[in-house]
Amino acid sequence: EAGVAQSPRYKIIEKRQSVAFWCNPISGHATLYWYQQILGQGPKLLIQFQNNGVVDDSQLPKDRFSAERLKGVDSTLKIQPAKLEDSAVYLCASSFNNFYEQYFGPGTRLTVT
Amino acid sequence: SQQGEEDPQALSIQEGENATMNCSYKTSINNLQWYRQNSGRGLVHLILIRSNEREKHSGRLRVTLDTSKKSSSLLITASRAADTASYFCATFIQGAQKLVFGQGTRLTINP
Numbered sequence: 001e002a003g004v005a006q007s008p009r010y011k012i013i014e015k016r017q018s019v020a021f022w023c024n025p026i027s028g029h030a031t032l033y034w035y036q037q038i039l040g041q042g043p044k045l046l047i048q049f050q051n052n053g054v055v056d057d058s059q060l061p062k063d064r065f066s067a068e069r070l071k072g073v074d075s076t077l078k079i080q081p082a083k084l085e086d087s088a089v090y091l092c093a094s095s096f097n098n099f100y101e102q103y104f105g106p107g108t109r110l111t112v113t
Numbered sequence: 114s115q116q117g118e119e120d121p122q123a124l125s126i127q128e129g130e131n132a133t134m135n136c137s138y139k140t141s142i143n144n145l146q147w148y149r150q151n152s153g154r155g156l157v158h159l160i161l162i163r164s165n166e167r168e169k170h171s172g173r174l175r176v177t178l179d180t181s182k183k184s185s186s187l188l189i190t191a192s193r194a195a196d197t198a199s200y201f202c203a204t205f206i207q208g209a210q211k212l213v214f215g216q217g218t219r220l221t222i223n224p
Contacts, residue, residue: 033212042117042201042214043156056211091156098210101146104156 002026004105006092012111018080021108025073025094031055031113032069033102034077035091043091050098082112117202117215120172125221132189134218136202137182143205145178145185146212151198159187159200197222 013019024073025032030051046065048056051072052109060067064083069075084099089109093102120135129166136145148160162169162178162185169176175188199217206213 035214040216042203042216045211045213048211056209093156099143099205101158101161102212103158105121 004092004094004103006090006105006108008108009106010062010111012113013082015084015112016081018078019082019110020076020078021090021092021110023075023077023092023105025075025092026103029094029096029103030072031095031098032075033093033095034067034075035093037089037091037107039088046077048098055098079110082110084112086110087112115215117204119156119200119202119215119218121218122216123219123221125223126192128192128194128222128224130192132192132196132220132222134187134202134220136185136187136204136215138185138202138204139183140204141207142180143207144175144201145183146205146215147174147176148201148203149198150201150217156201192222194222194224196220209223 007022032049034046036046039042046060047067049069052069067077089107091104091107095102095105117136120213129153144163146161148156150156160171160176173190178185199219201214201217203212203214
């Protein structure tokens with residue numbers, strides 16, 4: 001089966017610019033996650049969707065980050081405006097339901113200069 | 114503070130030896146999962162152990178869970194160069210209903 005798809009794979013922007021990431025989960029997976037992984041650390045959950053509803057966004061910096069999952073399938077994560085500390089890999093994952101193992105996409109490496 | 118903490122932070126062994134990584138956590142969990150991350154394949158799920166299970170095997174992997182001590186261990190037997198990667202434990206927290214990752218153990222297998 002096809003895995004989780006993400007684009008772009010790499011992005012370099014200047015601080016205060018905006019950026020958007022796209023994720024297509026595995027077909028049939030109801031739960032979709034966005035994680036931020038800073039170099040040398042484990043992934044940190046930013047937001048979790050169940051179908052197209054938000055389950056948890058407690059660690060999403062809502063003054064600059066936003067995410068949506070239209071029609072319960074694809075999702076986009078946006079940062080506006082970006083800060084230097086947003087440099088990280090942004091991982092999208094999906095699972096059949098919240099209790100099961102998660103399948104990760106290749107990630108988008110964001111560099112903010 | 115971190116929910117899951119892996120120990121050691123880094124481990125270097127010879128090919129063919131066994132590798133053991135430990136994970137400690139703070140709050141009650143539904144399950145505990147181990148993931149591997151390397152540059153070639155990204156983050157990959159290895160094994161899930163439920164809170165009512167004590168031990169689980171998958172190929173060369175053996176995971177134990179001690180809920181009374183809030184700890185888990187991952188054993189990789191007969192290590193191979195391809196096992197070189199970072200290994201993360203992730204705890205599914207009761208109540209919060211979300212997965213929280215530790216900082217990981219960097220494992221290097223020397224030929």
